[in-house]
Structure formats: structure tokens, C-alpha cells
Amino acid sequence: QVQLVESGGGLVQAGGSLRLSCAASGSIVSINVMGWYRQAPGKQRELVAAISSGGSTDYSDSVKGRFTISRDNAKDTVYLQMNSLKPEDTAVYYCNALVTDYNGRNYHTGNYWGQGTQVTVSS
Secondary structure (H helix, E strand, O other): OOEEEEEOOEEEEOOOOEEEEEEEEOOEEEEEEEEEEEEOOOOOOEEEEEEOOOOOEEEOOOOOOOEEEEEEOOOOEEEEEEOOOOHHHOEEEEEEEEEEEEOOOOEEEEEEEOOOEEEEEEO
């Protein structure tokens, strides 16, 4: 079983910064894409940023130039550095990873989610 555990959310004033972390654990063989999504009240969950195992990145237009995604493959951890935060960035942020794990008998590839961490930006 694979678990993703997020940390780093909180309350910050507009213009401030936060850094989110997400650590994967379990019988992990490999992790392909890791990413961050967010969901604001009354809105659909949307992709914020993603990073491949090779380090290629992709960002939503709304966060380009302000957010930076990175990962430490040795620690199975992905980070999201969020700068110049705006009130519209307020949401629950979810970590996501495409993981191949091994249960002792079979390999399994699945899409896993963290429990979410609240980010609130006050104006």
C-alpha cells in the first residue's frame, strides 16, 4: 500500500510564501509523475503543477512565474514552493503520484492521492 502525506499548508497574507511537501511511502518500486492539484470551495479540482521523474515540469497558467515544483527522487518527495500568493490561491491542495509498487507477489501501478492540506491567503 502506498501513502502520500502532505505538510506545509497554513494561513498567509497576500504576497507571502508557503512551501508544501508531500512524501510517498510504502513498497514503492518507482514513481512516474508527481503533481499538485487544488480545489477551492464550489469549484472542480484543478492541476496546479506536475513534474516527471526526469524533472520536466508543467504549470497551470494561473501559477506560472509564482510557483515552483520540485522533487527529491531519493526521498520520494515532491515540493511546491508558492510565492506571491494571492487570495484566489486559497484552496485545499492535494498531492498526486503515479506509483508502481510491489506487494511481494505482484507489481501494481496506481494513481494515489494525499489527504489534502489547506492553504488560505488573506487579502
